[in-house]
Amino acid sequence: MKVSILGVRGSRPVSSHNMMRYGGNTTSFRIDIDGIPPIFVDGGTGLYEEGIRLASQPGPLRIYMLVTHTHWDHILSYPLFEPFYRQDCEVTFFAPVSEKADFPRLIRGQHHDRTFPRSFNEITAHIEYRSFSGGEKFKLDGATISAFRLNHPGITIGWRIEHDERAVCIITDNAPVENNYLGEGMRERAAADPQAFEKEFNDSLTDFILGADLVIYDTHFDEAGIKNRRHWGHSTPQTATAFALEAGVRHLLLHHHAPEDTDFMVDRKLDEARSIAGEQNLVVEAAAEGMVLWL
Numbered sequence: 001m002k003v004s005i006l007g008v009r010g011s012r013p014v015s016s017h018n019m020m021r022y023g024g025n026t027t028s029f030r031i032d033i034d035g036i037p038p039i040f041v042d043g044g045t046g047l048y049e050e051g052i053r054l055a056s057q058p059g060p061l062r063i064y065m066l067v068t069h070t071h072w073d074h075i076l077s078y079p080l081f082e083p084f085y086r087q088d089c090e091v092t093f094f095a096p097v098s099e100k101a102d103f104p105r106l107i108r109g110q111h112h113d114r115t116f117p118r119s120f121n122e123i124t125a126h127i128e129y130r131s132f133s134g135g136e137k138f139k140l141d142g143a144t145i146s147a148f149r150l151n152h153p154g155i156t157i158g159w160r161i162e163h164d165e166r167a168v169c170i171i172t173d174n175a176p177v178e179n180n181y182l183g184e185g186m187r188e189r190a191a192a193d194p195q196a197f198e199k200e201f202n203d204s205l206t207d208f209i210l211g212a213d214l215v216i217y218d219t220h221f222d223e224a225g226i227k228n229r230r231h232w233g234h235s236t237p238q239t240a241t242a243f244a245l246e247a248g249v250r251h252l253l254l255h256h257h258a259p260e261d262t263d264f265m266v267d268r269k270l271d272e273a274r275s276i277a278g279e280q281n282l283v284v285e286a287a288a289e290g291m292v293l294w295l
Helices: 043-056 101-110 188-191 194-208 239-247 261-279
Strands: 001-005 028-033 038-043 062-064 089-096 126-132 137-140 142-148 157-163 166-171 214-218 253-257 283-286 290-294
Touching: 001 043, 001 142, 028 043, 028 157, 038 043, 038 157, 043 137, 062 157, 089 101, 101 126, 142 194, 157 194, 188 194, 239 253, 239 261, 253 261, 261 283
Parallel strands: 038 062, 062 089, 089 126, 166 214, 214 253, 253 283
Antiparallel strands: 001 028, 001 290, 028 038, 137 142, 142 157, 157 166
């Protein structure tokens, strides 16, 4: 299994001389497994150049798209993804179920003529949409895909992709749940017994990433920055490392770097996480555009 990091930022893309080492594009990943079409997770600006490369390849294309959620920084490149404009391309989207937003309608809405020049009718690829909720699991051409509901405004899904005894988990975006219930229905689920709800959420998240070879985790804030911003729906290196250690994860990748974070600031977060991991059997790195990890 090969995991390629296409975009690393949260909230918005950035372009600055002191942010070049980690990169400025927003969230997107590519996962390659022998015998299975490419699996992309999210369509932030990091997806754009990958679309150009794919569109230049001869022959039919088959693509899977896993969607964590539909905030702008995770969907900006879908209207710009060149394979969508090829008749010989087949795409299946797997997106979270929401009572307030229909995913196909949202995708079409990105092509409104007041905000984008290319009509949705110009898309000639065959696109299929499948909706999923936290707790669901399915087979995808030999890979096992599992979904977990995260703590973030709206509906946000963490994905676990498994194949041949290897597993990668993508946990972006996700906030500490203690007295902090975010997204559709979360406050209602916690109302009867908040303490029990919080314990169940944390235990279930630990189980979801248990023994994973690689966990890519939202570390948008440091401990000072998250104060008074827990409702934004993001986490810290300390929280990510604690979950990874509890779950016996082999490799933790800090991700969803804040748009304000310079390379030095990301380095500092990485140092904090490595200090917490100490001598335990956990490799900790910070995600950088172009990074490729083999599991």
